[in-house]
Amino acid sequence: MTQDTQLRSWEVFTQTRSGANYIHAGSVHASDRNMALQNARDTYTRRGEGTSIWVVPTDAITASDPNEKEMFFDPANDKIYRLPTFYTMPEGAKAI
Amino acid sequence: MNNQTPLLTYCLRLGDNALIQSYRLSEWCSNGPILEEDLALTNFALDMTGRADLLLAYAATLEGKGQTSDSLAYRRPEKEYLNCLIHELPDEDFAFTMVRLMLTSAYDMLLYSALEKSPNENLAAIAAKAIKETRYHLAHAAGWVERLGDGTAESNSRTMQALTMLWPFTGEMFETDSAEQQLAADGIIPNITALKEPWMEKAAQVLKSATLEIPALKTWQTGGRTGRHTENLGHILCEMQYLQRAYPDATW
Numbered sequence: 001m002t003q004d005t006q007l008r009s010w011e012v013f014t015q016t017r018s019g020a021n022y023i024h025a026g027s028v029h030a031s032d033r034n035m036a037l038q039n040a041r042d043t044y045t046r047r048g049e050g051t052s053i054w055v056v057p058t059d060a061i062t063a064s065d066p067n068e069k070e071m072f073f074d075p076a077n078d079k080i081y082r083l084p085t086f087y088t089m090p091e092g093a094k095a096i
Numbered sequence: 097m098n099n100q101t102p103l104l105t106y107c108l109r110l111g112d113n114a115l116i117q118s119y120r121l122s123e124w125c126s127n128g129p130i131l132e133e134d135l136a137l138t139n140f141a142l143d144m145t146g147r148a149d150l151l152l153a154y155a156a157t158l159e160g161k162g163q164t165s166d167s168l169a170y171r172r173p174e175k176e177y178l179n180c181l182i183h184e185l186p187d188e189d190f191a192f193t194m195v196r197l198m199l200t201s202a203y204d205m206l207l208y209s210a211l212e213k214s215p216n217e218n219l220a221a222i223a224a225k226a227i228k229e230t231r232y233h234l235a236h237a238a239g240w241v242e243r244l245g246d247g248t249a250e251s252n253s254r255t256m257q258a259l260t261m262l263w264p265f266t267g268e269m270f271e272t273d274s275a276e277q278q279l280a281a282d283g284i285i286p287n288i289t290a291l292k293e294p295w296m297e298k299a300a301q302v303l304k305s306a307t308l309e310i311p312a313l314k315t316w317q318t319g320g321r322t323g324r325h326t327e328n329l330g331h332i333l334c335e336m337q338y339l340q341r342a343y344p345d346a347t348w
Contacts, residue, residue: 006130028132031243038236039132042139 007031009058012040014050022054030055102275103216104158105178106285108168109321111151112179115169117200118144119332120187129190136236137193143229150222170340174330175323182265184320184328191244191251192258197237199262202298203269203291204230210286219285238302245306252307259303260311267316270295 007029013022025044030036036055045053064072076082100108121141128134152165182200187193208230211223244251270292272280280287303310319325339346 029130030132034239038232038239039136042136043132046135046139 004029007035010036010040010055011058011061012036012044013054013056014040014044015052016049017051022052025049027058028055101158102279103284104155106276106279107151107155107158107219108176109178109180111148111155111165111168112177113183113200114144114151115148116177116179116183116329116332118142118148119336120183120185121193121197123187124193133190140197140229140233140236143233147222147226147229150225154218154222166340170337174325174333177320177325177329177333178323179320179329180265180268181317181320181326182262182269184326184332185262185265186328188258188261189254190240191255192261194237194240194244195255195258196262197233198241198302199266199299200269201230201234201237202302203295205234205298206291206294207286207288210291214284216284241302241308242306245303245308255306256308259308263311264313264315264317266299268318268320271318271321 008031009027010030010033011027012025014025015022025040028036028039028043030039033055037053040053040055041050044050118141121137121144124134124137125141126134128137148169149165152168156163156165156168182196185192185196187196204226208223208226212220212227214220214223241255244255246252247255270288272288276285276288279285300310320329
């Protein structure tokens with residue numbers, strides 16, 4: 001990969017409606033947090049997708065190591081009792 | 097031209113300002129310094145296109161001769177365009193675009209904030225929409241003028257050069273004539289002379305934090321509001337009108 005020369009990188013999270021989760025939309029370049037917000041607005045919400053935006057410096061995010069995927073995630077594979085599949089959904093409930 | 101009512105002329109002036117601003121901003125499409133800025137500038141161009149569409153459509157209604165916003169935008173001869181000259185100047189570099197956008201957005205903020213109070217419901221509605229867009233354009237442009245002016249020696253000198261080139265064209269934005277003064281006296285449109293001082297204050301505030309000096313000037317450029325343009329408008333129209341001239345009424 002070539003060196004990124006276009007300012008600092010920021011991760012963008014947008015909220016589609018009040019109260020909803022912020023969802024990762026992508027990333028932008030910007031030299032400061034105000035510019036990051038503006039660039040995020042222009043890049044990810046220009047067709048009315050959002051009501052609120054978070055921007056976070058990319059290097060402030062700690063990510064899990066893909067090489068440790070087995071250690072991190074495999075132990076969860078064979079424990080179906082952790083899933084609420086044995087409960088009957090009450091009638092009319094859309095989510096528990 | 098001479099048979100136009102004052103309000104029609106006024107709407108054409110505002111509409112043409114937005115139309116030519118849109119054209120210049122759209123020239124950045126695929127040429128922005130970074131992708132994010134490219135998108136921002138084309139967004140602004142689309143805001144301006146929308147504004148031009150509303151204003152020219154209203155002008156067409158006022159005229160009542162079966163014109164549309166499209167025919168006004170694409171079929172008039174050069175001398176019937178009434179935009180201020182500042183909008184048609186070609187972009188020298190990114191600093192030029194940002195200084196111009198800052199100066200004209202600060203102006204649009206004041207103009208449309210005042211126009212929103214017009215008893216003319218069409219103008220008030222167009223103004224209400226324009227303010228939201230313009231507030232953002234101004235924040236974006238002012239941020240860049242400050243970064244560039246107070247940046248490196250190179251960015252400072254380019255920004256100062258842009259300001260020196262643009263400043264003589266700012267006077268025209270505050271020109272008026274007896275027909276407009278009558279509209280202003282009737283409360284339909286803002287008294288533009290009264291907006292000069294607040295505009296100067298805003299511009300001076302941004303330029304100060306950008307460490308840029310306002311050029312000292314005795315002469316101002318003028319002409320666009322009465323259809324006397326720089327050579328640049330002709331070049332713009334050549335490209336902008338090409339399709340409608342070659343294929344009249346083409347649609348997609």
